[in-house]
Amino acid sequence: MTRIIAVAMQKGGTGKTTCSVNVAAGLARGVAPDVLGPQRVLLVDVDPQANATAVFLSPQFTLGPADGVATTHEVLVNQTPAREAIKTITLPANERAGYAAATLDLLPSHIRLARAELDLLGVIRREDRLASALKRVAKDYDFIIIDCPPSLGILTLNALIAAGEIIIPVEPGYFPLIGIGLLQRTINDVAQINDLQLLGVIPTLQDRTVESRETLEGLRQMFGDKVFPAIPSRIAVRNAHAAQTDIFAFATDAATRDAAEAFAGVVKEVARG
Numbered sequence: 669m670t671r672i673i674a675v676a677m678q679k680g681g682t683g684k685t686t687c688s689v690n691v692a693a694g695l696a697r698g699v700a701p702d703v704l705g706p707q708r709v710l711l712v713d714v715d716p717q718a719n720a721t722a723v724f725l726s727p728q729f730t731l732g733p734a735d736g737v738a739t740t741h742e743v744l745v746n747q748t749p750a751r752e753a754i755k756t757i758t759l760p761a762n763e764r765a766g767y768a769a770a771t772l773d774l775l776p777s778h779i780r781l782a783r784a785e786l787d788l789l790g791v792i793r794r795e796d797r798l799a800s801a802l803k804r805v806a807k808d809y810d811f812i813i814i815d816c817p818p819s820l821g822i823l824t825l826n827a828l829i830a831a832g833e834i835i836i837p838v839e840p841g842y843f844p845l846i847g848i849g850l851l852q853r854t855i856n857d858v859a860q861i862n863d864l865q866l867l868g869v870i871p872t873l874q875d876r877t878v879e880s881r882e883t884l885e886g887l888r889q890m891f892g893d894k895v896f897p898a899i900p901s902r903i904a905v906r907n908a909h910a911a912q913t914d915i916f917a918f919a920t921d922a923a924t925r926d927a928a929e930a931f932a933g934v935v936k937e938v939a940r941g
Contacts, residue, residue, distance in 0.1 A: 670806040673813050673867060673938070674831035678851055680818035682837045683872035685719040686905055687934070688815035691835070693759055693914035694935035695811050696770040699928075704939035706770055707810040710754065713777035714740055714798065714827050715817040716784075721776040723909050724757045731779055739778040743801045744826065745787045750775055750801045760917050765925060767916040773809070785822050794822060799830035799862075811938075820854050828858045833867040835896075835938070838887060840873060840880040848890070866891075868937055871898040897933035900926060 675688040688711065698706035713720040718730035721739075738753035754773050761769035788794040802812060814827040828834065834855060836848060848869075858864045869891050874880045887895050899905075905927050908918035919928035 670809055671811050671833065671941070672802065672806070672831045673811065673833045673835060674816055674824075674827040675813065675835045675837065676816040676824055676827065676851065677836050677838065677848075678818055678820045678824070682818075682839045683870070683899065684818065684837050685715065685717075685723075685815050686909070687835065687837045687870055687872065687899070688813055689720050689723050689909070690905075690915050690931040691935055691938055692772060692811070692813040693770075693916055694931055695813075695938065696772040697759060697767055697916055698770070699767060699916060699932040700936035700939050703936050706768070708773075708808065710773045710775060710805065710809045710812045712740065712775040712798075712802070712812060712814045712827075714744075714781070714823045715777055715815055716779055716782035716823075717817070718777035718779060718781070719909075720815045721774065721778070723912055723914075724772070724774050725755065725776055726912070729776065729778070739776050739781070741778055741781040741784060741787075743775065744781075744784055744797045744823075747797070747801070750805050754805070759914060762917050762919060765916070765919040765928065767919070767928075781823070788822060795825045795829055798826035802830050820851070825854075825858070828854065828864055829862055831864060832862065833865050833941075835867050835870060837870045837872045838883065840871075840875075840877065840883040866894060867941070868894050868896040868934075870896045870934055873901040874898040875901045896937045897930050899930045899934070902927045 692711040695707045696709040738748045742748040757772045759770045816824045816827045904924035908915045915928045919925045
């Protein structure tokens with residue numbers, strides 16, 4: 669049974685794409701072998717900022733793929749079959765850190781996806797477009813990870829209706845905790861349609877500040893064992909993206925390895941379900 673997981677938070681800057689990229693890559697690599705080996709994974713980018721796409725393809729692709737190249741926009745708006753847009757990405761081995769090579773499929777995004785709200789205006793059952801597209805390819809994958817935009821518009825709604833589970837990344841601070849409350853209302857509404865379940869909450873950008881500690885304590889009070897391992901704030905995570913790869917390929921020293929190990933812990937929790 670394919671597990672479809674949306675990674676969503678309506679506030680920007682929470683590490684949503686970083687979590688999407690590294691959870692998808694970690695599942696594909698099988699970085700938690702005591703729980704689950706390498707998996708067949710599809711990463712779906714439904715964010716018009718297309719940051720996940722930039723990591724695995726290029727920033728240039730997100731600004732202007734060649735005419736006739738299908739992206740999430742074409743899948744949602746023109747109902748182009750998802751298979752025509754999916755690209756296979758090679759994840760290089762990191763022998764020094766013990767991470768094997770793997771492949772990952774990507775349904776890429778593009779800046780024109782920002783027009784989807786208008787393009788789908790008045791379309792009947794526009795919120796079901798992504799679910800319909802993914803049904804046709806779901807059997808090819810063990811996991812489908814959906815990177816959502818930082819909003820609660822029609823693109824995020826498409827992702828939540830397509831998914832069975834949701835992961836919420838949360839950065840330190842008071843305002844992200846407020847944002848969770850707003851997102852939970854949407855989750856409850858969508859759950860009446862597809863039984864959407866909260867899989868977990870990922871504390872991101874964690875450091876040794878009082879703000880980080882208080883945010884983590886607040887999350888544990890709200891969500892208990894649904895709080896996944898915290899991801900430390902490391903420049904290496906951003907550098908991995910700039911190098912167009914995941915943290916597991918980039919982990920070469922103590923600072924990068926602890927970030928990779930934190931994400932491996934998150935992947936283990938995801939695999940356990």
